[in-house]
Amino acid sequence: MDTTTARPASPVHHPDPAAPAVRARDLHRTYGRGAGAVHALRGVDLDLAAGTFTAVMGPSGSGKTTLLHCLAGMDRPTRGEVHWGDTPIARLPERRLAVVRRERVGFVFQSFNLMPAMTVAQNIALPGRLAGVRTDRTRITDALARVGLAGRERHRPGQLSGGQQQRVAIARALAARPAVLFADEPTGALDRTTGHQILALLREGVDQDGRTCVMVTHDPVAAGYADRVLLLADGRIVDDLDRPTAATVTDRLARLGG
DSSP, X not given: OOOOOOOOOXXXXXXXXXXXXXXXEEEEEEESOXXXXXXXXXXXXXXXXXXXXEEEEOSTTSSHHHHHHHHTTSSOOSEEEEEETTEEGGGSOHHHHHHHHHHXXXXXXXXXXXXXXXXXXXXXXXXXXXXXXXOOHHHHHHHHHHTTXXXXXXXXXXXXXXXXXXXXXXXXXXXXXXXXXXXXXXXXXXOHHHHHHHHHHHHHHHHHHOOEEEEEOSXXXXXXXXXXXXXXXXXXXXXXXXXXXXXXXXXXXXXXXX
């Protein structure tokens, strides 16, 4: 007779489809201590619904980029909670957070962050390579086709325009098929025409793929691509605008000193 005791099966985690794609509660981020401490975030609460496009704006030093980095799991809050769906990422160990971040989110930087010695395909595959995961070549070609750069796999960043490099950066984020895409001033280094093309790509991902997009921008026209605009000042959300015009955003920013 077998007397061994079977180990109970681990409970299967089923994400709550009704949970916001991104949620923050009482989010604080302080740099330094004592009299020299800088309070970048001061108790931010927000819910970002799945399949929506949110722009984050505010004067210089208002906490925009800090908020984005905390929401994206790139910076740890001093206090408070950040959830992706129903997963509390602020409590995760660094190694586990890296895995969850790779599976669920993408990040696009203003400065592109491409490796000049690598080809376009190698740049797109790099995040997976660093994580010890091979990126399927089909994903790379599909992502490049989505951003209008089919056939550029063997080019190097120096052979591309600034707008094309930003498209590669977006393709790199899309190759992981993230549920949430974070973008930090993705058009800040581009001319207006190319910037609109990049914003249209971000908007397309929301409308066609149901992706959630969160973008920091200083440009009221860029914010016009979003469903919602959050205005920050002194580390707090001071206004929440639903599909505002560029003129409305400009007026509100002027009142904040932005």
